[in-house]
Amino acid sequence: MVSKTSLLLCVAIFMTLFISSSPTTYAENADSSGVEATKPAPRPTEPYKYVDEFCKKSRTRGFCKRVLKSDPWSASANNSVDLLFISGDLAVSYANKTKEYMAYLLKSNATKPELISILKHCISKYDRGISELLTMPKELVYDPALPSYDALLGSDALKDCGNALKSGEMVDKSILSIHKTATAYVWLCVDIAMTIS
Structure with missing residues (x-):
C-alpha cells in the first residue's frame, strides 16, 4: 500500500512537470523573493x-x-x-x-x-x-x-x-x-x- 506522503509527492511532481510552467520559465519571471514579476507597460519607440x-x-x-x-x-x-x-x-x-x-x-x-x-x-x-x-x-x-x-x-x-x-x-x-x-x-x-x- 502506498502512503499518503508518497502519493502527495507524486501528485506534486506530476503537476510541476506537466501542468504548470517549467521551473526555469517561472524563475525567469520571478524576482529574488520568488514572487512572479508583474509585466511592465510596453515601451514604444515614440512614447506618447x-x-x-x-x-x-x-x-x-x-x-x-x-x-x-x-x-x-x-x-x-x-x-x-x-x-x-x-x-x-x-x-x-x-x-x-x-x-x-x-x-x-x-x-x-x-x-x-x-x-x-x-x-x-x-x-x-x-x-x-x-x-x-x-x-x-x-x-x-x-x-x-x-x-x-x-x-x-x-x-x-x-x-x-x-x-x-x-x-x-x-x-x-x-x-x-x-x-x-x-x-x-x-x-x-x-x-x-x-x-x-
Missing part, C-alpha cells in the same frame, strides 16, 4: 506620440496631456480606442474619489443641513455617471458610436450634480473644485469617444 497628436486637437490641451500621460499605458496608445479605455478608467477612478468625498461630507457632523439633500442628489448622479462610463468599452463592441452617447450621458449626470451644487448657498468651494475636475475627466472621454464614432 498618439497622446500628443490627439491632445493638440483637444479643447483642453494641457489637461488632456497631463491626465493621459499620468497612465503608463498611454505611452503605447496607437488609436482613440486605446485612449478611450485609458481615459474611461481614469474618469471612473476620479469620479469614485469625488463621490467618496461627498459621502464623507454627508456623514460628517460639520455638514450643514441644507447641504445634505444636495450631497445625496450628487452621490446618486455620480453613481449614474460612473455606470455610464463603465458601459463605454462594452458597447464599443456593438457600435463605435455608442461610447460617445454613454460618455455624454455620464457628463449629463455630473452636470445635474453641478447645477445642484451651484444652487446651494452654503456649498464648500472644495466640493465645487473636485466636481469641476471630475467633469473635465468625463468631457475628455466625450472628446475621445467622438473621434471613434
Whole structure:
C-alpha cells in the first residue's frame, strides 16, 4: 500500500512537470523573493506620440496631456480606442474619489443641513455617471458610436450634480473644485469617444 506522503509527492511532481510552467520559465519571471514579476507597460519607440497628436486637437490641451500621460499605458496608445479605455478608467477612478468625498461630507457632523439633500442628489448622479462610463468599452463592441452617447450621458449626470451644487448657498468651494475636475475627466472621454464614432 502506498502512503499518503508518497502519493502527495507524486501528485506534486506530476503537476510541476506537466501542468504548470517549467521551473526555469517561472524563475525567469520571478524576482529574488520568488514572487512572479508583474509585466511592465510596453515601451514604444515614440512614447506618447498618439497622446500628443490627439491632445493638440483637444479643447483642453494641457489637461488632456497631463491626465493621459499620468497612465503608463498611454505611452503605447496607437488609436482613440486605446485612449478611450485609458481615459474611461481614469474618469471612473476620479469620479469614485469625488463621490467618496461627498459621502464623507454627508456623514460628517460639520455638514450643514441644507447641504445634505444636495450631497445625496450628487452621490446618486455620480453613481449614474460612473455606470455610464463603465458601459463605454462594452458597447464599443456593438457600435463605435455608442461610447460617445454613454460618455455624454455620464457628463449629463455630473452636470445635474453641478447645477445642484451651484444652487446651494452654503456649498464648500472644495466640493465645487473636485466636481469641476471630475467633469473635465468625463468631457475628455466625450472628446475621445467622438473621434471613434
